[in-house]
Amino acid sequence: MAAAQAGDGPAYRRLLAALRPWLQRYFARRLPPSAVDDAIQETMLAIHSKRHTYDPVRPFGPWLAGIARFKWVDRLRAASRTAADELPEHLATGDHESAVTSALALRQLMATLKAPQADAIRLVKLEGLSIEEAAVFTGQSPSLVKVNIHRGLAKLAKLVEDGADGD
Amino acid sequence: MATETLIESLVADLRPVKPRNRSTETLILAGLGALQLLLFVVIYGVRADFMPAMHSSALWWKVISMGVIALLGVAAVLRSLDPANAIRTNLGRIAAVAAIALAAGWLIDAGAGGREALLARLNWHHGLQCVWMVFILSQPAVIGLTLLARHGAPTDLPRTALAAGLAAAGWGGFVFAFACPFDDPLYVAVWYTVAVIAVAAPMRWLLPKLTRW
Numbered sequence: 001m002a003a004a005q006a007g008d009g010p011a012y013r014r015l016l017a018a019l020r021p022w023l024q025r026y027f028a029r030r031l032p033p034s035a036v037d038d039a040i041q042e043t044m045l046a047i048h049s050k051r052h053t054y055d056p057v058r059p060f061g062p063w064l065a066g067i068a069r070f071k072w073v074d075r076l077r078a079a080s081r082t083a084a085d086e087l088p089e090h091l092a093t094g095d096h097e098s099a100v101t102s103a104l105a106l107r108q109l110m111a112t113l114k115a116p117q118a119d120a121i122r123l124v125k126l127e128g129l130s131i132e133e134a135a136v137f138t139g140q141s142p143s144l145v146k147v148n149i150h151r152g153l154a155k156l157a158k159l160v161e162d163g164a165d166g167d
Numbered sequence: 168m169a170t171e172t173l174i175e176s177l178v179a180d181l182r183p184v185k186p187r188n189r190s191t192e193t194l195i196l197a198g199l200g201a202l203q204l205l206l207f208v209v210i211y212g213v214r215a216d217f218m219p220a221m222h223s224s225a226l227w228w229k230v231i232s233m234g235v236i237a238l239l240g241v242a243a244v245l246r247s248l249d250p251a252n253a254i255r256t257n258l259g260r261i262a263a264v265a266a267i268a269l270a271a272g273w274l275i276d277a278g279a280g281g282r283e284a285l286l287a288r289l290n291w292h293h294g295l296q297c298v299w300m301v302f303i304l305s306q307p308a309v310i311g312l313t314l315l316a317r318h319g320a321p322t323d324l325p326r327t328a329l330a331a332g333l334a335a336a337g338w339g340g341f342v343f344a345f346a347c348p349f350d351d352p353l354y355v356a357v358w359y360t361v362a363v364i365a366v367a368a369p370m371r372w373l374l375p376k377l378t379r380w
Contacts, residue, residue: 041168045173070322
């Protein structure tokens with residue numbers, strides 16, 4: 001990173017390429033699969049735009065982890081803002097198991113939520129059901145499902161900001 | 168866009184950058200603060216009874232409390248602009264100092280003896296003027312800390328914003344304390360608290376929107 005700060009392109013390319021698998025693992029443990037690539041790219045853009053904030057005399061890991069965590073919270077907040085949007089039908093894929101297991105850390109955090117909020121998030125955001133399907137499944141009204149998703153994701157983001165890491 | 172394409176774009180866009188230096192930032196803020204204080208004293212002046220007031224514990228209570236809040240706030244902001252750092256501890260210290268400052272005020276008040284009517288002591292007309300002055304005097308710090316936060320990489324925007332708001336408010340109160348002729352702890356505790364909230368609350372709301380990255 002120090003070389004990249006000095007303008008060394010090849011070193012920067014090697015660094016970003018080396019970061020990619022680490023970011024892949026980081027976000028795959030915390031986000032649904034469909035959100036992982038976007039989160040990786042947003043993190044790389046953030047690393048690029050804020051590379052001057054890295055102090056070369058200090059370890060690189062905590063700096064990188066701080067940015068990745070920030071982008072994770074950002075994703076959770078963005079998801080809570082768009083919780084009321086109807087999800088397209090094609091998101092309801094059959095790969096539920098993969099979605100659930102890859103979001104293991106997120107689900108650990110979800111254990112801190114109220115059951116209706118956790119159910120709504122799990123069904124719509126992790127398993128890809130539509131709002132109406134989740135409403136039928138949980139016995140909640142569609143508008144209540146939306147509210148529970150919004151409030152639950154906002155609470156998750158707050159939990160992560162306050163120190164929970166999902167690990 | 169594929170991640171490989173993004174990486175190539177970022178590499179192509181790479182320019183040398185100078186790593187941020189907290190000492191330099193601290194010196195710049197200190198210099199700007201000293202300049203503002205000097206200009207304020209020269210243009211507006213200190214309170215008429217400044218020399219005798221220097222023997223009053225209330226004056227130093229105001230100055231030191233506000234100064235320490237400003238210092239801790241700035242330290243918290245500077246620290247929070249590095250993604251590797253957490254800010255929580257620093258904010259706790261600021262809150263503790265604020266609480267101690269208020270409590271000290273009440274103690275001084277209790278020891279002062281003699282009670283006037285509450286409204287007369289609060290002197291709301293001058294109190295609002297004090298709030299306005301602190302608000303105005305905090306604006307250079309508001310602008311400076313906002314620019315600094317945009318340049319840095321705060322990863323906890325609400326806390327950075329709160330720390331910046333407290334720092335700016337503390338600074339405004341610190342500068343104004345040299346001119347404010349009111350030493351009644353009740354007056355100071357009420358109106359300086361209102362002033363701190365008047366500066367910190369909007370900044371807590373606005374700064375995250377201006378520094379999102």
